[in-house]
Amino acid sequence: MKLSPTQNMTLLVRSRHPVRDYRPIAAELLSVGHVHAEQVGFVRTPRSPAAQVRLHMAGDEFCGNACMALAALTAAELGLGVDDRTDVVLEASGADEFVTCRVERQDPDYYCRLAMPLPLRVEPYPIPGLDTGRSALVRYRDSLHVVIESDRLDQETRDRAQAVATRLGATAGVPLIGVMLYDPGRRELAPLVNVPSLSSVVWERSCGSGTASVGAYLATKARGPVRTSVHQPGGTMHVQADHDARGVTAVRVGGRVAIVAEGTAYVHA
Numbered sequence: 001m002k003l004s005p006t007q008n009m010t011l012l013v014r015s016r017h018p019v020r021d022y023r024p025i026a027a028e029l030l031s032v033g034h035v036h037a038e039q040v041g042f043v044r045t046p047r048s049p050a051a052q053v054r055l056h057m058a059g060d061e062f063c064g065n066a067c068m069a070l071a072a073l074t075a076a077e078l079g080l081g082v083d084d085r086t087d088v089v090l091e092a093s094g095a096d097e098f099v100t101c102r103v104e105r106q107d108p109d110y111y112c113r114l115a116m117p118l119p120l121r122v123e124p125y126p127i128p129g130l131d132t133g134r135s136a137l138v139r140y141r142d143s144l145h146v147v148i149e150s151d152r153l154d155q156e157t158r159d160r161a162q163a164v165a166t167r168l169g170a171t172a173g174v175p176l177i178g179v180m181l182y183d184p185g186r187r188e189l190a191p192l193v194n195v196p197s198l199s200s201v202v203w204e205r206s207c208g209s210g211t212a213s214v215g216a217y218l219a220t221k222a223r224g225p226v227r228t229s230v231h232q233p234g235g236t237m238h239v240q241a242d243h244d245a246r247g248v249t250a251v252r253v254g255g256r257v258a259i260v261a262e263g264t265a266y267v268h269a
Contacts, residue, residue, distance in 0.1 A: 007234025026058030062094025064208025071101035205234030215239035
């Protein structure tokens, strides 16, 4: 299945394969000469009866947009009617707890609101040559996101961001590195995602997990709750983050999901 969560093109593989084959299968599917998308997840049977479905990303990472894509697909197959809504409970790689997604049918697409895993901490992270005094490291169990406030999204800034993503990908020892260039004046986000195990470094059309990290960063900076829209190349996502004396206590992201195509891909990985 090919889905578009805010144009972050996502492939969900429903046939069964050994986990050791996920990465070579994904690498071929992602290529320009094949199905071509920004990420690949594999649909599995959940381990717990409390979950409806399980998502395992090709790089073992957690992906918010892929979770929303699978939740929308699950709701569609349950026959969710126009203007109806339902909650889909998922197990997901990179998440210790269940993740719950509220899905609303808005013909012809779906609007999803996903409760995101919380960051372990948000800490200052100065970057030589790119530091504006307003950057932070948002650390999760399985990933690192660097949020950089910048009103410049030119090629030089992107090249420096890509150097940060590549360096952290080689040294941090986690499945996913994100560098989020965020312009607070325009509320614009340029999301860069590095999955080292797939040798995949992509400027994505949108990033749900990156949107969550921007929300966590803004709530930490404000020392209070934040609700805002985040404009990305693929469209607008929404984030709500809560914060108190303990730190970030909840993050929810929302965005539209379209089901694009269904078919068989011939893989020779």
